[in-house]
Amino acid sequence: NAGVTQTPKFQVLKTGQSMTLQCAQDMNHNSMYWYRQDPGMGLRLIYYSASEGTTDKGEVPNGYNVSRLNKREFSLRLESAAPSQTSVYFCATSWGRDLTSALNGYTFGSGTRLTVV
Amino acid sequence: AQTVTQSQPEMSVQEAETVTLSCTYDTSESDYYLFWYKQPPSRQMILVIRQEAYKQQNATENRFSVNFQKAAKSFSLKISDSQLGDAAMYFCAYFDYKLSFGAGTTVTVRA
Numbered sequence: 001n002a003g004v005t006q007t008p009k010f011q012v013l014k015t016g017q018s019m020t021l022q023c024a025q026d027m028n029h030n031s032m033y034w035y036r037q038d039p040g041m042g043l044r045l046i047y048y049s050a051s052e053g054t055t056d057k058g059e060v061p062n063g064y065n066v067s068r069l070n071k072r073e074f075s076l077r078l079e080s081a082a083p084s085q086t087s088v089y090f091c092a093t094s095w096g097r098d099l100t101s102a103l104n105g106y107t108f109g110s111g112t113r114l115t116v117v
Numbered sequence: 118a119q120t121v122t123q124s125q126p127e128m129s130v131q132e133a134e135t136v137t138l139s140c141t142y143d144t145s146e147s148d149y150y151l152f153w154y155k156q157p158p159s160r161q162m163i164l165v166i167r168q169e170a171y172k173q174q175n176a177t178e179n180r181f182s183v184n185f186q187k188a189a190k191s192f193s194l195k196i197s198d199s200q201l202g203d204a205a206m207y208f209c210a211y212f213d214y215k216l217s218f219g220a221g222t223t224v225t226v227r228a
Binding site (some may be wrong): 033045 | 121123124148149150154159160161162164167169178201208210211212214215216218219220221
């Protein structure tokens with residue numbers, strides 16, 4: 001089935017450890033996004049990639065890096081995890097960033113629950 | 118920056134009754150989209166309904182309808198004939214070149 005696949009689904013890290021969250025899509029979408037979801041704060045944009053080869057900061061980029069490896073894959077890296085990065089992380093995709101491309105909203109992965117202890 | 122405000126952290130509704138979720142947003146743009154997403158316990162984000170700002174007619178999808186008041190920057194969601202499967206967190210979202218979300222409203226449905 002076409003969609004957005006995130007790995008892993010769950011992860012526990014110790015403070016200071018690093019890890020990469022993977023996202024792959026077979027929707028042939030151009031734009032990809034990383035969000036974090038925290039109680040009482042909704043989903044906040046970390047980074048996005050409007051198209052292959054480009055990445056830009058979102059609302060809460062500090063402590064994260066991203067790589068748009070190709071059209072299908074967009075990874076999120078935590079270089080030195082902190083307890084404040086405990087959250088649920090979502091990858092999402094869309095055809096593009098203009099209004100017409102977003103008419104059907106974004107397609108979301110099923111999320112990664114990350115706990116930093 | 119655009120902000121989306123959902124002032125009701127939790128709402129409870131009796132099965133078969135109607136519940137309305139509130140959402141307000143702040144923008145200086147004239148053309149944009151608004152969405153409601155549903156997030157059940159599975160965590161999956163499911164698009165419920167969308168509204169294009171240039172359309173005056175309120176969007177409707179089966180038991181879900183919106184009341185879009187552009188001048189007031191208000192976008193409420195009405196769930197009619199509530200069912201147990203409607204229990205979830207609902208997010209209001211605003212789009213002009215990226216999707217911005219409200220804090221969410223948890224809906225519980227009483228049998």
